[in-house]
Amino acid sequence: MRDHIICYINGKRYQLNQDHAFMTMAEYLRYIRGLTGTKIVCAEGDCGACSVLVSRIHNDQLSPYQSINACIAKMYLYEGCHILTVEGLGKAMDLHPVQEVFVDEQGAQCGYCTPGFICAMAGLAEDLKIKNQKPCAQKVKNYLTGNLCRCTGYEPIIQAGLKLDLENTPSLKDLYRDEDILADYKKEKPISIKITGPDQEIFLPKTIDEALAYKTHEVKMISGATDLGVVTNKGKLKLNKTLSLNNIENLYQVEKSDHFYTIGAKVNLTELEKKLSSDFPEFARLLHIFASPQIKNAATLVGNLVNASPIADTIPFLMVSGAKVRLQSQKGLREVEIKSFFKGGYKELDLRDDEIVTAVIIPRTQDEYKLYKVSVRKDLDISVVTFAAGYKLQNNQFESLRLALGGVGPIVITPKKLEQNALGKNLGPKLFQYLAQEVEHEITPMTDHRGSDQFRYQLARNLMIKFGDEILKELNPSQFEASI
Ligand SMILES: Cc1cc2nc3c(=O)[nH]c(=O)nc-3n(C[C@H](O)[C@H](O)[C@H](O)COP(=O)(O)OP(=O)(O)OC[C@H]3O[C@@H](n4cnc5c(N)ncnc54)[C@H](O)[C@@H]3O)c2cc1C
Ligand code: FES
Ligand code: FES
Numbered sequence: 001m002r003d004h005i006i007c008y009i010n011g012k013r014y015q016l017n018q019d020h021a022f023m024t025m026a027e028y029l030r031y032i033r034g035l036t037g038t039k040i041v042c043a044e045g046d047c048g049a050c051s052v053l054v055s056r057i058h059n060d061q062l063s064p065y066q067s068i069n070a071c072i073a074k075m076y077l078y079e080g081c082h083i084l085t086v087e088g089l090g091k092a093m094d095l096h097p098v099q100e101v102f103v104d105e106q107g108a109q110c111g112y113c114t115p116g117f118i119c120a121m122a123g124l125a126e127d128l129k130i131k132n133q134k135p136c137a138q139k140v141k142n143y144l145t146g147n148l149c150r151c152t153g154y155e156p157i158i159q160a161g162l163k164l165d166l167e168n169t170p171s172l173k174d175l176y177r178d179e180d181i182l183a184d185y186k187k188e189k190p191i192s193i194k195i196t197g198p199d200q201e202i203f204l205p206k207t208i209d210e211a212l213a214y215k216t217h218e219v220k221m222i223s224g225a226t227d228l229g230v231v232t233n234k235g236k237l238k239l240n241k242t243l244s245l246n247n248i249e250n251l252y253q254v255e256k257s258d259h260f261y262t263i264g265a266k267v268n269l270t271e272l273e274k275k276l277s278s279d280f281p282e283f284a285r286l287l288h289i290f291a292s293p294q295i296k297n298a299a300t301l302v303g304n305l306v307n308a309s310p311i312a313d314t315i316p317f318l319m320v321s322g323a324k325v326r327l328q329s330q331k332g333l334r335e336v337e338i339k340s341f342f343k344g345g346y347k348e349l350d351l352r353d354d355e356i357v358t359a360v361i362i363p364r365t366q367d368e369y370k371l372y373k374v375s376v377r378k379d380l381d382i383s384v385v386t387f388a389a390g391y392k393l394q395n396n397q398f399e400s401l402r403l404a405l406g407g408v409g410p411i412v413i414t415p416k417k418l419e420q421n422a423l424g425k426n427l428g429p430k431l432f433q434y435l436a437q438e439v440e441h442e443i444t445p446m447t448d449h450r451g452s453d454q455f456r457y458q459l460a461r462n463l464m465i466k467f468g469d470e471i472l473k474e475l476n477p478s479q480f481e482a483s484i
Contacts (some may be wrong), residue, residue: 001192001193002193003196005078005204007078007082007194007208008081008082008083009029009035009082009085009088009182010035010083010088011088013178014033015349017195022200024075025038025052025071026040026073027334029052031286037086037115038050042071042467043149044071044230045071045333046228047147048243049069049148050116051115051116051294053066053067053119054297057081062181062182065084065121065122066293066296067293067297069145069146069226072226074225077224082178082181084111084172086115086396097123097169098125101160101163101165104160106156110150113149117147120254121140124144124161129166139161145292145380146292147292161175164355190206199244200239201241202222202243203219203243204244204246205249205298206357208251210357211245211329215353215355216353217354218241219241219243220240221243221462222242222243223244223265223302224303226266226298227303230437245430248266251265251358251359254267254312259363260361260364261276261279263301263302265360269296270297280317282319282370283369283371286314286317286371290313302357305360306351308349308411310346311406312412315404315406316371316405317369319388319414319457320361320388320390320404321467322337323360324337324360325360328356328358329356330354346411365402367391369388369390370388372386372388372467374467385445387403393471393475396427397424397427398423399423400423401413401419401423403418405439407445407459415442417442419433427475429472432468434464435468436460437461439460440460440461445457463473
């Protein structure tokens with residue numbers, strides 16, 4: 001057992017024991033390593049001023065560099081990682097091409113948010129190089145969703161992105177010779193890590209059996225820390241004994257069989273969006289507008305599910321797709337339908353204290369999906385109301401229909417009665433008007449800072465009508481156009 005983590009920052013190796021491993025990455029970089037280019041502004045993953053690039057060693061290879069929010073990242077989660085900060089990209093007299101183009105286009109306006117923008121854009125440049133693509137306005141904007149400018153505006157920054165000269169931009173892998181980092185890390189034995197500080201402990205086991213042996217009621221699981229990092233920064237939760245599956249290689253896999261996708265607990269949402277885009281394009285589209293690239297590069301599906309927020313974006317889809325959650329403990333393994341995983345009360349789950357979620361299983365069926373998210377802003381915003389429908393059509397009727405609505409009760413609601421009543425009826429505006437009228441009897445929305453209960457009732461009705469309009473339009477585009 002090791003009592004420290006090993007990571008690399010701008011090409012240099014560091015060993016972090018209990019003194020520093022429990023710090024957030026942003027604090028460690030700034031206060032211990034003096035890398036003050038990484039800023040701390042919101043400290044909750046919202047503004048991107050703390051963006052850095054991270055590559056993780058998997059199966060003796062460094063993964064592509066991706067941007068993350070250092071303010072909510074815990075250092076102990078970055079064992080075997082190479083972290084690049086803005087200082088590591090280029091030097092004052094030898095700027096990285098992304099830094100140069102920022103200067104040329106006057107993208108460095110306030111200077112304070114700029115390092116975060118540059119790291120995020122270096123992540124974009126790397127991604128474009130890997131895919132052999134060119135920058136376009138849409139890609140630049142998408143990649144910078146997680147970076148806020150509070151002073152001037154985005155135009156010069158977007159222009160900088162559009163003028164990226166990818167041919168003369170070195171791959172991030174070549175900046176610090178990844179092969180040297182890999183050779184150095186190979187000297188370490190692949191063993192479990194336990195770091196015990198005066199008031200907290202983190203266990204990073206190498207195997208699932210070790211993880212299960214450690215898990216008790218007093219142990220909190222942590223995955224990408226995009227929920228937990230925010231609540232701990234705000235002082236709303238103190239992590240005492242924490243367990244991370246980060247160092248268990250096979251949990252990073254998405255397995256595809258004839259009938260299922262099995263998504264390991266450590267698959268991040270960026271990877272998930274890529275892997276599911278051909279079979280579940282509607283879910284991939286929803287993931288595309290989930291949070292920001294920085295958040296999705298750290299966040300997991302399992303974290304979104306177990307956090308169990310009624311406005312979590314992925315839960316409605318998991319409910320209507322008939323997905324199951326795989327739970328493991330020393331007593332054995334069980335697979336529970338997502339619908340039964342939620343027991344009815346707010347954040348009340350069918351998850352025992354000794355159990356760990358190791359995977360989510362999504363059936364590959366012929367069902368079609370419609371997934372909607374209503375939020376105040378389209379990008380990087382938490383939903384007010386969510387809606388999911390999974391269905392099959394036959395002879396102008398629903399052969400099957402599953403519905404789920406989030407943000408309208410303590411858990412994501414599945415209106416059974418409506419699903420049943422819709423079967424056997426001809427598809428037409430009347431049916432969807434009926435469903436829109438009836439949905440209000442199935443939900444119990446409340447008023448909060450995102451919207452009033454009445455607003456949420458209205459959204460639920462509107463989304464049902466939207467669902468109908470889209471289906472009817474797809475079935476008969478010309479007739480639909482004529483009737484409106
Ligand atoms: C700026 C910002 C924007 C966001 N935008 C969105 C958004 O658009 N839509 C949305 O739905 N959410 C959003 N979120 C919330 C968050 O990103 C997601 O819920 C994310 O999927 C959580 O995953 P994680 O891996 O970071 O979980 P963590 O924060 O690590 O953990 C979340 C919960 O899951 C539990 N857990 C983790 N792994 C396991 C396991 N293997 N077994 C059992 N329990 C486990 C933890 O104990 C914890 O209770 C946002 C968050 C931030 C900070
Ligand atoms: S400081 Fe705002 S996202 Fe990290
Ligand atoms: S350029 Fe930094 S806040 Fe606008």
